[in-house]
Amino acid sequence: MEDDAPFEKIAISGPTLASLIQRSISSPCDIDGLLFGHVTRVTHSSLSDDSPSPSSSELLIPTITSLISSSHTLSFYDPLGRLHLPSLRRLLPPTTAPCTKLLGFFIARRNTPLRPSMREFALSRSLLSQTLTLDPKDPLFSLLSPSSPPSVFLLLSSSPSSLSFHTHEYRAFQLRRISGDPALEPRSLDVINIGPAFHSQYSAFSANSPFPWLPVPTEEGGEGEKGRESSNCMKRVAKEQQQRGLDACSQGFEVGRLSRLMGSDAANYTAEMEDLYGKMLGKLESLARAVEKSSAKILEQENRNIKLRWKVAGSD
Template sequence: MDDQPLQKIAISGPTLASLIQRFSTSPSSLHGLLFGHVTPLPLTLSDDDDDTSSSATLLAIVTGFLTSPSFHDSSGTVLPSSLPTSSPLLGWFSARRRSPLRPSMREFSVTSSLSSLSQFSSQIQNPNSISSESSLFPPCIFLLLASPSSSDHHHSHVHTHEYRAFQFRPASLSFEPRSLDVVNIGPAFRGHYGAFAPNSNLPPLDCGPHDSPMISDGGDETMGKMKQATKDQRELNQCAEGFEVGRLSRMMGSEAKNYTEGLEELYQKMLVKIENLSGLVEKSSAMVIEQENHNRKLKHKILRSAASE
């Protein structure tokens, strides 16, 4: 596995904001792991480019983080058993208060130990011109966050946080600064949509065109289609009650652009469903508060009667 340089590191605005907010509300220093993926960039050469920039063809995109205070010991050696394996690991971060924005010896040891764990290297996505031997990227990214060390900052109403990104190079045993792009809405943000997962997604439904089960001749097949249609309709009612599952087939393919009214109706029914659920939650919360007030009055009444005796 080659020691491949990064051209830059990107992180979405919400992810960075969440990390800074977690740091701001933490009573002490904070550190944890960074997750994401690495993609190749098109190679551009010019007379003004030096050897490092011309060979740096990789972009690391940070899509999430996990605060984990116990993934290394006191000497800075990373404990592999404490590292998650469900998401591609890019590196780690350290956030400390009122300290200079440069890596410490402890952070050097942790980064060196983490980058040496080849079993946690992530696969480079779409490695067009990258050989199979060098298509893995080690977890060598280090993101450092710090608050200003001035004494009057603690009493200020404006809170400033500084951050800097590094790539650890095992070959030279050194940190190399990398530019950190904060990516928000725009063309460069499209790559982040691959990590999006809806909180309330529609269930998988069989909405393709097929014959009506009422006019088909196959006995068992017809009964199976009827059961499946009933099941699909029941699942769709949980998201948009009253919308026929058969109408979903019109929203796919070339004819979808002519069926905007159906899409608006589906969206409206989904909003009605959410509003009904919100109303139920509001009513149940009111009943809980009413019951708590009733219990409190009974408790006070019992205490008063006990005191009078």
């Protein structure tokens, strides 16, 4: 029997991996599910000066783009790792994209090593063998790729720590026939749009949120052309700030007063800034109390509505 071609790597999108990790840690127990995506063919050619006839090889790269997770394990197989086709059909979505194919399955468990168990190996073999013998009229047949049957297995493990953080580990495998015997071989998992290759996209980002211009006050006796220009600038900036409503939020701390915090006299105005922050905290506290009172009124009204519905239902 001819050996299966190995995958060069297994790719997964960043949002899909994040969704998978979030579902695994939010579940109270271990979970499993199905992996969907597409398979890309990559051709590598070996061209050198020594070989007159260049040779080319074709490799497959499965890319995981979506998943379906259950709330527990043994959702589409039995404890012995045998695939249950009716449960698998019930787990599938009603409609999928035409290019979406069933790539394999995943299992997320906790505080366990990243090694496939005997049941997971048996499930990989059962999933591959039973899908290869499906009737073309079966609804599952449209989700299979002729060139790449479902042979991807993704194993996740999470371990909570006492320091309020979690450690997440994952490993990808390919079920591949070697000398006629199937085996789960580890493959590298390439997370798309995360990593050093995409750093240039983030470094090209530039934020656009300029701060208001704060003019430096002129020295005593410096009235003249520069003094009038500085005064005009301060008036213009103060007017702009007033139009944006910033003066109302700062309670009278206009730009002229804030500019005094940018010189040697800044230490003399720290008390004013502390007073400003104190008033802002007071406003936040009064706002929180108002929200609390409104929430209590809403809850009281909901209780009244429930009692009214019970009375109407009882009279009927």
